[in-house]
Amino acid sequence: MAEFNRRDFLKAGAVATTATAAACSYDYVVPQEKVLPYVVNPENVQPGLASYYASLCNGCATACGLVARNKDGRVVGVEGNPDHPSGPGLCTRGHFDLVATYGPDRVAGPSDGNAALSWDDANKRVADAITAATAAGKSVAWLGRYRSGSVAALLDVASARGIRRVNWEPLGVDALLAAARMSYQVDELPVYELAGAKTIVSFGYDFLHTAFGSMGMAKGWAKAKDPSHDGFVTRLVAIEPRLGQSSSQADHWLSAVPGTEQAVAAALARLCAEANGYAGPTLTLVNEADVPKIAAASGIAETKLREVAAWLTSGPSVVLPGGPSTAGAQAAHLAEATFLCNEVLGNVGRTVQFGRGSRPGHVSSYADVKSLLDDATAGKIGVLFLDGVDIVHLAPAGLDAAAALAQCDLVVQLANEPDDSSGAKTLLLPTGSGLEQWSDANTETGLHVLGQPAMVPLKDSRAVGDVLLGLVKALPAPPAAVPTDPAAPVVIDVATLAGAATTFADFLKARWLALVKPAEAEPTAWWRDVQAKGVFVHKVAPTSPVWTGGPVSELPAGPPAGDVALVLFAGHLAEGRWANVPWAQELPDPISTYFWTTWAELSPATAARLGLDEKDLVKITTDQGSIEVGWFGSPAVRDDVVAVIVGNGKKTGKYAKGRGANPYRLLSAEAGWYGSLPLSGARASITRVVGNSGVHALVGSMHQDGRSVAVNVNVDDAVNNLVGAAGSIVPIHHLPTDPRVEAAGPVDMYPEPQHPTYRFAMTIDANACNGCGACQIACAVENNTPFVGPDQLRKGRTMSWIRMDRFFEGKGENPDIRYLPVMCQHCAHAPCEGVCPVLATYHNLDGLNAMIYNRCVGTRYCANNCPYTARRFNYHSWEWPESYHLMLNPDLSTREMGVMEKCTFCVQRIRSAKDLHRDVAFAEREAGKPVNMRQNEVPDAELRKLTACAAACPTDAIVFGNWNDDKSSVVKKGTTPRAYTLFGELNTKSAVHYVARVNHNQPANVGHHGGGHGEDHGGAKPDADKGTHGADAHGAAHEEG
């Protein structure tokens, strides 16, 4: 020690200091970036302020209107267009389309699989191939999705010039369209007006999800269920083998033997005719139905059918057609039989409207697809255009689409990213997203929707219309008469317009001015107005078509062979279109809450019969092939049915590749009657495969164990306001105590927080919620919540700020499936706030339970203490892969690993709304006006749909607002007798108010008043009623004491 002198000390000190400095300098090394100001500021663009463009949703064939929010050059949000009949609100698919716009797999420009091409080269190659094909006597064909508007008009021209055209919707409108043609001689999909219907019978129509026009029907359905709308609550009877998202809303489930649905509909028609004394022209046809025989064959008791008929004839009603689960070989006949029911009930022209429905003009059936591919295999197709149909993925087992495409000389694929159909001969032409390119749609008669580009294309893409315009110009003009637009009120010469236009945008505008614009309107102002609104509507009156249909009461011949009937259904991925969108893969299925894979739904009895263990797979074998998938025991599937979700099983795509199995491979290539693809009804056998399927439910419990989470009230009580005083439907559970203590009410240890101006609150109408998930995906897009991938999601680590609770509270004929979106409840007495050791979460003056990400240490105590389990923890640094980062909302940060996050009530939107109104108030004060300081309050009209979830909700189930404002919608809805707060007995004073669902099977409240609070509460015996539908009925009956 003595040797350690001053010099050594200095040396050692220097080394230590340098080492410390070096260690400290290893911090975040911020790379130098150059920030360049605009030299010339773009007109009307203010950095930091969003621009809004009315456009058109390309998420499905329905083509709803949307408003795209462009922030600093990129679209970072989409909402429904309130000027469009389907708005406000936007379903999941509109949001998926936004996410897909930023997909990492998007190609940079035209490519032939090996090399990138310029558009000129690509066009030349297409033109050469067409010339070569014509010279060789081969045809040029177009296989694409259903298109309307200007693209359809160009397809008409192309078709007249010799292009073989097949427009096909994989999940099928062909059967319904065929039925309309047979029944009424109209080429039109009817509009179902659910809002006025007292009884709705559905034969599997996916009217809230994949069906054409589901947004409008979802809105109608919510109105029909609202007791304050018409003074009644509609009753939904589902007649199908498996309950999906739409039919999960059913009050009654009658599951007919698969294949007999058509006969059941015919029997219903006869019983309705008997009940309402129908004596119309179809009476002879109606009376052909042999009701007892049909009842016996279908397994539905005749008395039950009579009961349904009695409901149907008791008021306005709708009988909805079939959907994927009933899409057997006779799907068109089933739809025809439902038209017959509606005919007998006098619904046609009232709740089932022709004349203003969609007139697709040209929709091909699956049979056309098959014949096209057969011809391609035979070498008759020279050039094949593929527009949005991944035919190799969608083709049934017997139809070798890959081989067919290989036989074409050139396959021109109009898509933004390669899919399973991309092969060696594919020329990929990126057509951009609907948010980047011009488009339009005319999916309802008289309703014209304009799709404006809302941002500069991210990639070198051109609109489908531009490609088509080039094609039309390249083709020789036909000697025959030019085609006209069939739906047009004025006859226009589309071919001439197309010839005159240099770009699709020009053509589109010219077509709109010629076709859509009223004669008296001034073109420039009208066009500006249309651009602002995005929609133009011609009033169209419903027509009264005359029945021309034939017999429909046929029963399938003989008992079915094989083990079970196969039913295919579509979830969030639709037919497979969104398989490469990770947020879509991650959105839990409404029924099973599964994700990221393919699975089969079996009844618990079937699972028990097979001896299935939770982790096992099931092998499903048809005469066409077999797949092995995980399984879900759903109480809403018949015992003789296996239901398989479609969408996964793709071979291409960063996120789609290798997930699950492809159930289309179980189908026969044979087209059904009238050409549709029988998605269901094939016979299959199922066997157990021991293994680890990796499927996982995101929702823990099948039922709510007698607890009052998703609460039902009886329909008569709801209509007649018999549910008791406001806030009484979910009383506080505690022991009966001294009446004086009871009278004093709850006592708070801490004073109520002060909310001088705002107390932000939300009301969620569980009666209008159908579990669609639009709120969840809208929230993810708005709030930069990442996807976590299947491995993390299996551990329940979803980052979605909204959890969709799903409970099966019923059994058998009373399914009673309940949904409840649960997010942060922004409690005034928040359990999370008190326990945070570092004050990273606190209650602010607006009533928000605020979260300071930077301060959070990550003890996760707040999350433990949240009774709603609404908090999300960042277990990892989540992936924001290249190009998804462009989608990030610049109004808020992403969160780092190790911190807690949760719903903020979209605080960034609240902030900008408040800022805007404050700016207005300041401006007025500066202008010398007397300013009322309360004037800068954001009005209810703006707050009502302020949060992303409220804005997205298609059924207006979510309403946001200021609880301090007695006149606000949130207060009006949240203080009705059916309103309750979740776990209110915890006295968290939450800001989210739920409105109880109304169900026809719920026991009435009358006669259950009195008795102690929560005495002998059903939930105190959690296991007593497990699995029976009585569980909640019993609990609720006591709760209402």
Place this chain on the structure above:
Amino acid sequence: MSDKLTYSQVNRDVMRPLFNATSLWWGFMAIVGLGLAYGAVCWGIQLVWGLGVAGYHPPVFWGVYITTFVFWVGIGHAGTLISAILFLTRSRWRTGIYRAAEAMTIFAVMTAALFPAIHVGRAWQAYWLFPYPNQRQLWQNFKSPLMWDVFAISTYFTVSTVFFLIGLVPDIAAVRDNTRGWTRRLYAAMALGWRGTDRQWHHYMAAYGFFAALATPLVLSVHSVVSWDFAMANTPGWHSTIFPPYFVAGAIYSGCAMVITLMLPLTKFFKLEAYIHIWHFEHLAKLCMFTGGILTYAYGTEYFVAWYSDNPYEWGVFVDRVVGKYWWVFWIMFMCNCVLPLVWWFKKVRTSFMGLFVVSLIINVGMWFERFNIIASSLAHSFDPAAWVYYTPTYIEIGILIFSFAWFLLWFLLFVKIMPSVAIAEVKETLRPPLKSEGVAAK
């Protein structure tokens, strides 16, 4: 004490294990080193990749780490109980065992103190839990039980350490007198100039009494505060007024069991049977029987209250614990804490080496599972049935659990090599003083 023992014999016996490391000791150290290395790798992985490498399954946001934290805090109870409370109540049987028990306490608290840092999402910000002056004018939330924890644990650690070091002073002086070179200087510093004069003894005994009195309430408060981490939350299965006494009883139960687990082999290896008799262990076993009885009663009370309160959430958790997905945890806990230790009611078992050792190990296992049962099963079965899940730990959490044992044993192994494991001075108090005529240096 045996009349055969003399002061010098005591010095020799107790100081024998010091300084000369046996191959057995090195063997233990090697195992400890492996455990530390494995755990350090696990923690490193967790720091880089995030807490996701643990098995957390929301809403189970706390798991093995908090379980282990509470386990070690619990272990840290017996030492101070034995050294302080039994000192104040003049229980003579503490003499042989209190030194090692006290050391165990400190090392257990040191182990427990690692866990808040391991457990938080941003370990690099864990110091934010301490109130310290900072430019940003940030302050802590003193409403949070976690904040109380910070103070309870740090206070307990400080007081026990000071009490421990004060208790060591005369013995360290004895060691000092038997060493040379730099070790002597080290011990001399720690002995605080102890000369063993009457005056020093007088002050020393007064000070020791004061510290014992100061440490006594902490024995009760620390685990009460830890229990409030749970009792103050509204989670069903946690939100219960019985928690503080129940946790304190459990802590003493597990602590005494750990003392038995550690000291039995220690006595054997270092041949200290002359100082630590089976009679000592029997006393500890009786203490365990008493606190175990309290624990069993508390379990029963919890169930009764859950049922009687008619609170569906509370009762739901308690039923789920027994028959639900975590049934195995509950039954391990119940068998290990309430049923199997009943064999100690037979004197033959509680006075046999194997009977004591095996049952004490069983109690340790049971007490770890008790905390796991409380933490995981409550969170996995809380208010909303839609959020019911099943959490299981990953190899990372198991690795860090192993790390905690290795860390604890590291300190304990160092302790037995550096400090006298038996209180030399107090043992000497029980011996007949040596007489000058016998010619023995009395030190």
